[in-house]
Amino acid sequence: MTNAYHSPFFYGGMIQDPRYFVGRRVELDTILTALATLPNQAQHVNVVGPRRIGKSSLLWRVKQLAPSRMTVRVFVVYLDGQDLVTPAAFYRALAEALAAPRPEKERLVRALQAYREDGRPVVLLLDELDALLEHGFPQAFFEGLRSWMNRSLLAVVAASRKPVARLKFEHGLTSPFFNIFGERIDLGPLPEPDADALVARGRACDPPFTDAEMRWVKDWAREKHGYHPAKLQFAGYHLCREKARVRGPVALAALERKVDALWRDATRPTLPWPRRLIRAGDRLFETLGRLVHETLLRKDTGTTSRSTLRLTGGAVVFLGVAAVVVILGALLNWPPAGLLLRLLARFGF
Secondary structure, eight states, X not given: OOOOOOOSOOOSSOOOSGGGOOOOXXXXXXXXXXXXXXXXXXXXXXXXXXXXXXXXXHHHHHHHHHHHHOSSOOEXXXXXXXXXXXXXXXXXXHHHHHTOSSOOHHHHHHHHHHHHHTTOOEEEEEEOHHHHHHTTOOHHHHXXXXXXXXXXXXXXXXXXXXXXXXXXXXXXXXXXXXXXXXXXXXXXXXXXXXXXXXXXXXXGSSSOOOHHHHHHXXXXXXXXTEEOHHHHHHHHHHHHHHXXXXXXXXXXXXHHHHHHHHHHHHTOOOOOOHHHHHHHHHHHHHHHHHHIIIIISOTTGGGSOHHHHHHHHHHHHHXXXXXXXXXXXXXXXXXXXXXXXXXXXXXXX
16 A cells, blocks of 8 residues: 655646745736735736746735735625626625625625725735626626726726736627726746756755756746746646656656646636636627528518528528537537637627
């Protein structure tokens, strides 16, 4: 029977244990400095970066550091947009965090005012802002949130895969909420000193990493401008585990093939949110029906040119096929359906 395995590397979600968090000193200082003007008007921050680059872990580290690093007392709330499928769910989660009696907006405003008057202004760490838009949150929701921010009832640090200005454009919104973020942090790969510090944890494995093995971890996680933090953790975890299993030299070429396959499985793209699929399908069928009714079923089709009829017929066929592909793609988790959905989004579906 083997002993329980413990790795100094972590992969599989947001890092909550500060022992596993490495680097991001500049980004942390930028966020905490932006919040330093509380309880007066704060500088709201948008943290931008691709999936698995460490946005959630950075927000959680802000939550851990804010009480000790900031000169003013703050009350920090972390909310994950993936869990909030409706505005009502957002208000319930915020009310629970604030210990407000009920999630009505008026009561939330009073709760936010009470925290501010008590000398503990609220800082909202809003993760996965993109998800709120994908869930179909209306413009009125963002206008209300912006009103709270503008009145200094709370400061917001929002993480998203795309900058808020681009999200606003892509989703056809005009809410001033997306213009209120004065600070933007583009979260990218780790610089080499931070990568070295992370990989050096391999010396705590049993047996410890050799210099060649630490170079292999870095080489596997290397990107154009640095080292991908999740890939460093991923490769380090599996190398540490393999060393504990074989209790001797590790065949790095074979391990690399295994890690490549595991990483592909772990990062396999998934289709967008079901709510968004349903919305796109509804719009496709609505447009399809309108085309058929207004062009092909009109009583005066005799006055319609053949080229117009052919063009309309082609559009009908395309929309019908697109609707079928989106629906089947949702059922079968077929990646091309996701590409088609993004293309349709460009045209307002």
